[in-house]
Amino acid sequence: MSALNLDDFSDLIKRPDSTVRRAAEERRERLAVPPGALGRLDELGEWLAAARAEVPVAPVERPRVVLFAADHGVAGLEVSARPAGTAEALVRAVLAGEAPVAVLADRLGVPVRVVDVAVDCDPGTLPAEVVRHRVRRGSGVIDREDALTAGEAERAFRAGMAVADEEADAGTDLVVLGDLSVGGTTVAATLIAALCGTDASVVTGRGGLPIDDLAWMRKCAAIRDALRRARPVLGDQLELLAAVGGADLAALTGFLLQSAVRRTPVILDGVVTSAAALVAQRVAFRAPDWWVCGQLSGEPGQAKALDRLAMEPLLDQGVRVGEGLGALLALPLVQAAAALSGALPEQQPAPEGEAGPAPEAADEPAGESGLLKKAEG
Numbered sequence: 001m002s003a004l005n006l007d008d009f010s011d012l013i014k015r016p017d018s019t020v021r022r023a024a025e026e027r028r029e030r031l032a033v034p035p036g037a038l039g040r041l042d043e044l045g046e047w048l049a050a051a052r053a054e055v056p057v058a059p060v061e062r063p064r065v066v067l068f069a070a071d072h073g074v075a076g077l078e079v080s081a082r083p084a085g086t087a088e089a090l091v092r093a094v095l096a097g098e099a100p101v102a103v104l105a106d107r108l109g110v111p112v113r114v115v116d117v118a119v120d121c122d123p124g125t126l127p128a129e130v131v132r133h134r135v136r137r138g139s140g141v142i143d144r145e146d147a148l149t150a151g152e153a154e155r156a157f158r159a160g161m162a163v164a165d166e167e168a169d170a171g172t173d174l175v176v177l178g179d180l181s182v183g184g185t186t187v188a189a190t191l192i193a194a195l196c197g198t199d200a201s202v203v204t205g206r207g208g209l210p211i212d213d214l215a216w217m218r219k220c221a222a223i224r225d226a227l228r229r230a231r232p233v234l235g236d237q238l239e240l241l242a243a244v245g246g247a248d249l250a251a252l253t254g255f256l257l258q259s260a261v262r263r264t265p266v267i268l269d270g271v272v273t274s275a276a277a278l279v280a281q282r283v284a285f286r287a288p289d290w291w292v293c294g295q296l297s298g299e300p301g302q303a304k305a306l307d308r309l310a311m312e313p314l315l316d317q318g319v320r321v322g323e324g325l326g327a328l329l330a331l332p333l334v335q336a337a338a339a340l341s342g343a344l345p346e347q348q349p350a351p352e353g354e355a356g357p358a359p360e361a362a363d364e365p366a367g368e369s370g371l372l373k374k375a376e377g
């Protein structure tokens with residue numbers, strides 16, 4: 001196996017086709033529905049058209065929920081309301097169709113794939129397909145030791161890349177990306193604070209099942225101490241993921257980058273996928289053009305990460321269960337945008353001699369409007 005060189009991603013990842021995007025914008029100008037009347041859906045449709053390089057854009061027909069699952073050693077410090085090492089129960093609830101994401105995915109007819117990269121249970125107790133990419137059980141306690149060895153971080157990153165390739169090869173046309181973990185919001189907040197240069201208190205939230213004030217203080221202290229360990233490795237994203245990340249974060253980062261290489265659009269979920277997106281942005285600054293964020297979860301670190309990614313979440317429903325649910329909620333919106341962008345009929349050109357569209361409308365600039373992006377600077 002050739003050595004993993006993250007620098008290659010900046011050459012391999014191209015922006016979604018700007019010519020196609022312009023063609024989508026021009027088509028939009030020819031629709032009978034006035035410009036702006038569909039609000040943000042216009043830009044969402046144009047984003048998808050550019051990502052899929054087709055105008056009019058075809059419907060999203062083969063979306064899939066992909067969830068990376070892991071336990072985190074830091075949960076042993078009681079920074080999560082769940083007992084450390086219990087991500088297996090979250091995985092089982094999804095597989096049994098009982099977790100919120102499984103219920104909604106079933107209703108929407110979207111398949112769910114769970115990829116266990118570091119759940120702390122006997123791999124024999126979970127389906128072989130789920131544990132196929134398992135790298136280890138759990139992770140180190142990041143305020144005092146590395147989450148992963150360098151070899152484990154690379155294996156987890158490559159597992160994420162492999163899943164991205166598997167999905168692209170299977171014809172998945174859009175991925176709803178999420179995570180299943182115990183302790184994951186602590187790790188995600190650490191990565192975000194490290195990369196944004198902020199204090200632990202700015203990114204520390206209440207997590208999955210909300211924690212009390214004492215647990216919040218423990219979580220904040222753990223992040224503060226982990227940040228000290230992160231500082232010397234900020235320039236190397238694989239080392240950073242090994243020091244204060246975890247196998248799910250490393251796999252999510254590899255998945256996001258390889259999905260951008262394969263031109264698969266992705267809807268991000270909450271703080272954990274946003275943290276991975278931030279790490280991936282450091283690797284390849286064009287990569288975020290392939291993603292939109294489904295939902296603002298309320299974890300403060302996510303808002304910070306989205307700010308750095310110049311991303312505006314599609315929804316703000318306060319859904320705080322992780323597991324890709326916020327991203328899945330946004331899927332119908334993305335599908336609606338694709339339907340409207342792709343299927344609304346164009347206005348018939350005015351017959352010779354009749355007035356065309358008002359000059360103000362015709363002269364509307366076709367540049368990227370930035371509705372999905374926050375104004376930068």
Ligand SMILES: Cc1cc2ncn([C@H]3O[C@H](COP(=O)(O)O)[C@@H](O)[C@H]3O)c2cc1C
Pocket residue numbers: 079080081082090179180181182183184185186206207208209272320321322323
């Ligand atoms: C009902 C419920 C189901 C979930 N399934 C995953 N998470 C979530 O909890 C994880 C970690 O939170 P923490 O860092 O506090 O342990 C998230 O990564 C996400 O998987 C859930 C959260 C809730 C409330």
Ligand SMILES: O=C(O)c1cccnc1
Pocket residue numbers: 185206207208209269270271272297298299302319320321322323
């Ligand atoms: O942002 C998230 O994904 C999140 C928020 C709270 C709890 N679990 C996950």
